[in-house]
Amino acid sequence: LQITLDLQGSGLFYSPGGTVCIHCPNQSCDMEATLQRLNLDGDRYLVVKPAAFSRGRESPHYPSWIPERPMTVRHLFTHYLDLRARLRRPLLHLLEHWCGDSAERAQIQRALASHEQFAQMVSERPSLIALLQQFESCQPPLARLLECLGQLKDRSFSVASAPLGWCKTVDLVFGVEREVLPSGTVFEGHCTTWMQQCAVVPSPPLTSLPVAAAPAKRAKDFCLPANLSDPMILV
Template identity: 25%
Template sequence: MEFSKLIFEPTVDLKLPPVPVSFIEVVFSDVQKIDLDDPLCTSAPLPFGISPLIQSEVVSGRLLTRGDDVKETFELSLDIKEQFSYLPGDSVGVFPQNPLAEVNQLLKRLGLDEQKNAPIEITVKKGVKKKLPIYLPLVSTPKIILESVLEIRGILKKGFLRSLAEYTTEYKEKRRLLELSSIEGAAEYDKYILQQGLTLSDVLTEIPSCVPPLSLLLEHLPRLMPRAYSIASSPLSCGKRINIVFNLVVTPRGRMGVCSSWLKNKFEDVDDLSKKFEKMGVQDSSPTRTSKTIPLFFRKPSNFRIPTPIDAPLILIGPGTGVAPFIGKSISSSSFTNPFYESKVN
């Protein structure tokens, strides 16, 4: 791959940014119990959130499209455990997990594959006047950090590349990282990092002698952010359940989208188990038997509302998964005079 090829002669002085100050310390701990039900550190703000984090469970799933010439569109039905007031057109934020193969690849590269489930404590180094990002848990494990906390496909900023060079032993590889973080290497940075979207795993594959510590990733990689999905159901008919609709996203580099591939795996787990029960001649009447947890929260509603009362026909256009909010609206269309609905609209 051309990524690792040097562009400038070694005699060229590069204008480099200063090495960012390291401020996070990670130590393996004697803590025996970690709250695996709360790996996301729920004290952190939920973007546009109006509800606490809900550990919903997948009740059922179905493929909505057929044919080789159309995108696969899936629908998941989620049990949110409690009644929550919402209207068609509202949305939820879903916290995904990073692809397990990429997580394991990073763990191995960092030399943490045998300690991936060992407790660690995350603190600020003594004498450094900085604070931990609010989304970082104080106690966790390397696997949870890379799987559920950090956006391991996040854009690599120049300061991160400059820091990675400090943990690279081979001269040409270190020089290449310095080129990318320099003013002179702006075009190369734009080509490989911004346009081609190389991730940390991609860079480490091309720079074998670079072995950064986990603390460096905590300092430079962003938070794994929730993805927003419109609700494709109505509270008038679904009660404590909501439906979401999604397509399988494919990135320009041919990778499956982080959240959509994770949700698809949830769908396949439920679908496969349901088929096994069907072959056995057993009716699976217990939602908990096939359920899979999806952390989500309700987001601040937009102004996307159907006016009431409706005194004229409506034409609703929603291409692709944009049809999701209209599914909920169509379910509610016969219930606009329902006092519950009117009270929420007003």
């Protein structure tokens, strides 16, 4: 698939061989299901601030990448928390601690104690909502959950156009990530799936998408020379 980003008025520029970083929000269905499962009011405003850990020090698990400004819970879960991050042990430990059902707690403990069982869980690439639906009695508080969830980071895409003809737009060509998991279910990539939805919406040839694009970056030693007369070796 190919999408064209409108750079007019953004102050962004790019060079051949550069990349553009796209911030893709979480899927609305995943986000809303997670809020409902955790009994959280998406319209409630909050400010995330560090709490004293010990002797006046901040908690080492404090998510410093969340800005300290008022935002709704829905905005926090949409733009800052990676709801499909690779499963890590701290999240399982958190769920175990806040499990009300002894059988579910024992199941999590077995997965944590067994390398094979934990690896099998990781291979299924479960999202946060999938884990919460699997272990229905687990009800971790939001403050503790923020310490275990990772940051929803920008994704980098290589530039597929040249700025010589029309430097006010940039083309990105990508394939939608799809992987068949051991259970037979299909895992779909977070950002490429969202970009596909943007690309298939009926629109004019040039569409300005609501994305946060960082200035294109070039690898230090992998870029075209500034002087066109410089020799090059193409492999």
